Amino acid sequence: MTRSERNILDAVRLSLAGDRRVVLAVSGGLDSMSLLDAASRLVDGKNLVVATFDHGTGEPARKAASLVRARAAALGLACETGRASRPLRSEAELRDARWSFLRTVAVQLGGVVATAHSADDQVETVLMRVLRGAGARGLAGLNAPPAHSDGPLRPLVDISRAQLEVYANERQLRWVDDPSNDSRLFLRNRVRHDLLPALRVVRPELPQDLLRIGKAAAAWRMEVDAFVAAHVQVRRSANRGTFEVPLAPFVGMTRAELSVLWPSIGASFGLTLDRRGIARLVQFTIDGRVGSRIQLSGGWSVARSRDCLTFGASSQVAPAPATIDLSRQTLWGSWAFRPRIGGGEDVRWSSCLPPDAVLTVRAWQPGDRIRSARGSIRKVKHLLSRAGVTGHKRAGWPVVLAGDEILWIPGVRRSNITERLGTAGVPFICEYIDR
Numbered sequence: 001m002t003r004s005e006r007n008i009l010d011a012v013r014l015s016l017a018g019d020r021r022v023v024l025a026v027s028g029g030l031d032s033m034s035l036l037d038a039a040s041r042l043v044d045g046k047n048l049v050v051a052t053f054d055h056g057t058g059e060p061a062r063k064a065a066s067l068v069r070a071r072a073a074a075l076g077l078a079c080e081t082g083r084a085s086r087p088l089r090s091e092a093e094l095r096d097a098r099w100s101f102l103r104t105v106a107v108q109l110g111g112v113v114a115t116a117h118s119a120d121d122q123v124e125t126v127l128m129r130v131l132r133g134a135g136a137r138g139l140a141g142l143n144a145p146p147a148h149s150d151g152p153l154r155p156l157v158d159i160s161r162a163q164l165e166v167y168a169n170e171r172q173l174r175w176v177d178d179p180s181n182d183s184r185l186f187l188r189n190r191v192r193h194d195l196l197p198a199l200r201v202v203r204p205e206l207p208q209d210l211l212r213i214g215k216a217a218a219a220w221r222m223e224v225d226a227f228v229a230a231h232v233q234v235r236r237s238a239n240r241g242t243f244e245v246p247l248a249p250f251v252g253m254t255r256a257e258l259s260v261l262w263p264s265i266g267a268s269f270g271l272t273l274d275r276r277g278i279a280r281l282v283q284f285t286i287d288g289r290v291g292s293r294i295q296l297s298g299g300w301s302v303a304r305s306r307d308c309l310t311f312g313a314s315s316q317v318a319p320a321p322a323t324i325d326l327s328r329q330t331l332w333g334s335w336a337f338r339p340r341i342g343g344g345e346d347v348r349w350s351s352c353l354p355p356d357a358v359l360t361v362r363a364w365q366p367g368d369r370i371r372s373a374r375g376s377i378r379k380v381k382h383l384l385s386r387a388g389v390t391g392h393k394r395a396g397w398p399v400v401l402a403g404d405e406i407l408w409i410p411g412v413r414r415s416n417i418t419e420r421l422g423t424a425g426v427p428f429i430c431e432y433i434d435r
Contacts, residue, residue: 002166002167002170004163004164004166004167004170005166005167005170005171007159007163008034008038008156008159008163008164008167009038009041009042011155011156011158011159012035012038012039012042012155012156013042014155015114015153015154015155016039016042016043016114016153016155019044019047020047020111020112021047021048021049021109021110021111021112022039022043022047022048022049022111022112022113022114022153023049023050023051023080023102023105023106023109023111023112023113023114024036024039024048024049024050024051024114025051025052025098025102025113025114025115025116025152026050026051026052026068026072026116027052027053027064027068027116027178028052028063028064028065028067028068028175028176028178029064029116029175029176029177029178029181030161030164030165030168030173030175030177031116031117031118031121031156031161031164032115032116033067033068033071033168033173033174033175034116034156034164034167034168034171034173035114035115035116035155035156036050036068036071036072036075037167037168037171037173038167039114040075040077045075045076045077048077048078049077049078049079049080049105049109049111050068050071050072050077050078050079050080051079051080051081051082051101051102051105051113052064052065052068052069052079052080052081052082053065053081053082053083053084053097053098053101053102054081054082054083054084055084055088055094055097055098056083056084056086056087056088057088057094057178057180058179058180060176060177060178060179060180061178061180063176064176064178065081065083067174067175067176068081069081071174080105080109082101082105082348084097085349085431085432086431086432091186091187091188099388100387100388100411101348102152103386103387103388104348104387104411104412105348106386107383107386107387107412107413108413112152112153113152113153114152114153114154114155115152115153115154116156117142117154117156117157118156118157118159118160118161118164119156119157119158119159119160119161119211120160120161120192120207121142121157122141122142122143122157122210122211122214123196123207123210123211124188124191124192124196125141125142125214126139126141126210126211126213126214127191127195127196127210128187128188128191129141130210131191133275135263135275136217136220136221137217137221137224137263137264138217139213139214139217140214140217140218140220140221141214141217141218142154142157142214143157143214143215143217143218144218144221145218145221145222145225221264224260224261224264225264225267227261227264228261228264228265228268229268231249232245232246232249232261232265233246234265234268234269235308236269242310242311242312243269243271243310243311243312244308244309244310244311245265245308245309245310245311246307246308247285247307247308247309248307250285255282255286258281258282258285258286259278259279259282262278262281262282262285263278266281266311269311270385271296271298271300271311272297272298273296273297274297276297277296277297280294280296281294281296281302284302284304284309285309288304288309289304290304290305290306291303291304291305292304299313300312300313301313313394319332319333319363320362321360321361321362322360322361322362323358323359323360324337324353324359324360324361324400324428326339326353326355326359326426326428327339330361331433332361332398333396333398334432334433335361335398335410335430335431335432335433336430336431336432336433337361337400337428337429337430338428338429338431339426339427339428339429340427340428340429348410348411348412349410349411349429349430349431350427350428350429350430351400351407351408351410351414351425351427351428351430352425352426352427352428353400353402353407353408353425353426353428354402354407354425354426355425355426357402357403358402358403359400359401359402360400360401361398361399361400361401362398362399362401363396363397363398363399364380364381364384364394364396364397364398364399364409365399366381368380368381368399368406369406370383370399370406370407370409370413370415371405371415371416372413372415372416375416378413380399380406380409381394383409383412383413384397384409384412387411387412389411389412397409397410398410398430408430410430411430
């Protein structure tokens with residue numbers, strides 16, 4: 001066994017150890033096909049699920065998804081596939097669509113996502129964060145501890161791409177090189193192919209410097225998060241969907257100290273703060289009046305009471321409930337529900353609706369529950385949170401009901417109502433539209 005192979009297997013064994021289900025994010029490229037191969041050698045197949053997402057960017061993406069499905073089948077592993085329901089152009093759109101799919105698969109299967117990000121990806125990420133003026137929290141990059149216990153895991157983050165290439169060739173693995181990885185339209189590709197090589201000419205040790213910065217920032221971030229967990233008790237209101245943060249721990253703190261703590265506190269309940277948001281929140285903490293309110297980015301607002309700050313989605317009027325017509329398209333806010341013709345749609349966004357029931361779509365409401373395919377009752381709020389639908393997004397997320405029973409949370413979960421009613425369902429699909 002070569003040194004590269006031993007390092008990779010040790011890293012995967014350490015990260016994926018334990019009797020838990022792991023959702024492997026496999027794109028079909030060299031890195032993820034190497035992760036798939038190593039994981040299949042070390043983890044019981046019943047605990048592995050392969051997830052691959054076709055971004056809809058062309059023939060190479062389709063070939064990559066096909067390769068992943070074939071390889072998973074050859075290894076005897078389950079494979080979940082998804083495809084973009086609309087054209088995706090920016091890096092952010094591609095990333096968000098992929099992660100929405102991965103989180104949904106993880107929630108539905110009760111697993112944790114594992115990605116094939118390498119040390120080279122970490123170098124690029126930290127450099128990009130430096131270019132954007134990120135603080136210490138952001139400079140942790142891919143070494144940042146997961147916001148929740150359910151991942152994601154990054155077993156290869158300390159393994160170089162060169163080591164992975166050696167491993168893949170020794171194992172005679174097949175992979176697909178996506179031409180979009182060379183496109184200068186994307187910032188990461190410009191950093192990878194142009195900026196980093198130029199900087200390394202001047203400072204050959206730059207990649208190692210960036211990796212050290214990332215590790216130091218991650219350690220600092222973990223210390224801050226531990227302090228927040230020990231000293232700031234966030235109270236979650238299940239009925240109103242708000243989060244209360246007591247003001248007592250902040251008495252006597254400086255602006256600099258508050259600026260360090262607020263991003264960690266916000267992250268604990270799904271609030272992401274940019275530099276401007278941090279400054280506004282710090283100022284509001286110091287001199288906000290009782291009864292006053294400010295708006296933050298991402299659709300959040302915060303109100304001040306005598307002893308706490310209450311965070312929630314900004315006031316917004318959800319569309320009125322609408323009746324779903326099984327014979328044609330139904331529009332609800334920025335969502336469209338239509339009969340499904342043929343196949344090829346993303347299964348997360350499709351469902352079979354009972355033809356003999358009164359079907360309605362409305363916004364999620366606190367206290368909503370759904371009966372799973374196995375018959376257990378689950379809180380819709382928890383399912384949405386685990387799927388990454390939090391804050392203002394959750395406030396306007398559609399749920400479909402048959403009578404008074406929730407049967408479908410598009411993109412998240414379906415119930416077993418059709419089977420229980422003993423009727424053949426009408427295939428339907430839900431799509432987000434920009435109106």
